[in-house]
Amino acid sequence: MTTSSLQPGSTRSRPKWDEAIPPVLRPLLRAYALGYASVVAPRLLTLVLQLVTRRSRDASNTTIPKLPRESFLVSLRRILRGGLALQRFPTFCAALVGGSTLLDVLSRFQIFISILSFEIIINGRHRLSRWIATFVAACLGLKLLQSRRSERFEETNPVKSELTPGTIHHTTRYAGRTLDLSLFAVTRALDVIVGGLWARRRGRRLASGRWTRVESAISNLTDPAIFAISCSLIMWAWVYSPxxxxxxxxxxxxxAAAVDTRLIEALKRFRTGEIRYQEDTGQAPLLQGMCLEYKWPLQWGDPAKAIPFPCEIVHMGxxxxxxxxxxxxxxxxxxWSMAMYLPLNLLLVVRHPNAKGLKTALLSACRSSAFLGSFIMLFYYGVCLARTRVGPHLIGRNSTACNKIDDGICVGSGCFLCGWSILLEAAGRRKDxxxxxxxxxxxTVLPRRYAWDKQWRETVVFAASTAVVFTCALxxxxxxxxVLGNVLGTVLEA
Structure with a gap:
């Protein structure tokens, strides 16, 4: 026992759970464990919440048959076993991380091509071999995920056969199941590349004393602008193409929006031209149903009489x-959001409860709730600005102008404004x-399904992007x- 370990206030570092595992295999096991937890934990939490909700409901209402205990255990076993399936996310994580590290180790013993050997060692690091190793592992890992069949990406149609009488059913497979994962990798790779170039420029400009306020503003507003633009596209898609x-x-x-679906449908019909002001196109019953519920005059829901629809309809009472x-x-x-964010933040301080941690959790939940509340407020107020406060003064009040406002301008205004609520969040969270x-x-601007024979393009893009991110993280x-940088650093370390 060393002298330092006996000193007051000294702490011993706890042994890591994977300390007995060979270093070369640690990244693989960490990646699998992390992937398994990310798949299973949310479903377990949902299952437990459902059980608690049903028990409280059963206790208050004895007429409802109680949920058998066996059904909970069956669901629990299904969730735990589902995460262990070969074609699931945990195996993909293990193949990606483990494959990249193992292939990189092998490449150091036998350099891929002797002609490229002088390029492989750059600043004492095997960048090229590491990139190639991750590229290969990413291709194989994504192919594993893509091989899993899904009814959402299959289409069965009857086809007349010339060889046999009658019709046969032909199933067509589509690609696109892994699109979100691939776009995540692309976004991260672009962030690494552009961020690296900008950091070098900033270093040179600061060293020479030529760093300007405009460049400083660009650095500070880039993440909020990315968030605001992205939210504009997402909210537009939520209204018109969910x-x-x-x-x-x-x-x-x-x-979160808590909106009457009839309002969304009315906006869609304005967009397609099914509803036009000063015209009777048979669409009046859509919003007149809301008029009956909220005890408004029926003419408020008739586009032939109400030009435009009163903004009070948007306010929903x-x-x-x-x-x-x-x-x-x-x-x-x-x-609404405080009820969601506060328990999540409190969970982070349960392990080491203290006054400072409790205060931090409370402030974090309040800030996140204020962000989400402002997001929704700005979206709805943006709609009202275009319909009532500003739009009519700029575009006009006749039926043609009102049609323009309600067939996209009002939604676009709300989409443009809502994302800037990110400025209420801490600067550290804005980038994430x-x-x-x-x-x-x-x-939202790419097809969710596309031809199966074009899937290789997505695989190549994903693998190249992942290779960039992993190489930089190492x-x-x-x-x-x-957070991704910290997670990759922890998973990939020996």
Missing amino acids: SSLPRAYDKWISS CGPSCEYHALSRCYRSCK MALFVAPRAMA EDRKRVRG
């Missing part, structure tokens, strides 16, 4: 004031949030910004 968003993402936005509606939206959304929404925004984890 099928371009992942189902879980679309469902979460709908829950909050009165005629656009400002009061915006503030009420902010309050309700903050309360920007890089989280950017690939989802890119997915050299300096700080080059990969945000």
Whole structure:
């Protein structure tokens, strides 16, 4: 026992769980464990919450048959076993990380091509061999995920056969299941490359004393701008083409927005021209149903008579004031999000509870709730600005101008404004949030399904992007910004 270990206040470093494992295999096991936890943990949490909800409901209502205990155990076993399947995300993580590290080790013993040997060692590091190793592992790992069949990416159609009488059913497979993952890798690779170039420029400019306020503003506003632009595309897609968003993402936005689906449908019909002001196209019953529920005059829902629809319809019972509606939206959304963010932040301090950690968790939950509340408030107020406060003064109040406002301008205004609520978040979180929404925004302008024979293009792009990110993370984890850099640094270290 050393003298330092006996000194008051000294702490011993706890042995790592994978210390007994050979160093070359540690990244593989860490990646598998992390991938398994990311797949299983959310589903286990959902299952436990469902069980608690059902038990509280059963206790208050004895007429409802109680949920058998066996069904919970069956669901639990299905979740735990599902994460162990070969074609699932944990195996992909292990193949990607383990394959890249193992291939890199092999390449150091037998250099790939002797002609390239002088390029492989750059600054004492095997950058090229590491890039190639990760590229190969990423190709194989993504192919493993893509090989899993999914009904959403298959289409069965009857086909007449010339050889046999009658018709046969032909199944066509489509690619696109891994699109979100590939776009995530592309976004991260672009961030690493562009961020590296900008950091070099900044270093040179600072050294020469030529760093300007404009360049400083660009550095500070890049992440908020990426977030705002990405959210604009996502919210536009949520209104007009929700099928371009992942189902879980679309469902979460709908829950947060708390909007009557008839309003969204009316906006879509304005966009397609099915609803036009001063014309009777048979669409009046859509919003007149809302008029009956909220006890408004029926003519408010008739586009032939109400030019435009009163903004009070958008407010959904909050009165005629656009400002009061915006503030009420902010309050309700903050309360809704606080119930979500506060438990998550408190979980982080359960292991080592203290007053400082509790205060930090509370402040973090309040800030995140204020961000989400402001996001929703700005979206709705942007719609009102275009429809009532500003739009009519700039475009006009006749039926043609009102059609233009309601067939896209009002939604576009809300989409443009909402993302700037990111400025309420801490600067450290802005980059993670920007890089989280950017690939989802890119997915809205790309087809969710495409021809199976074009899948190799996605595989190559994913593998090249992942190779860039892994190579940079191994050299300096700080080059990969945000949480991902810390995670990769921890997983890839020997």
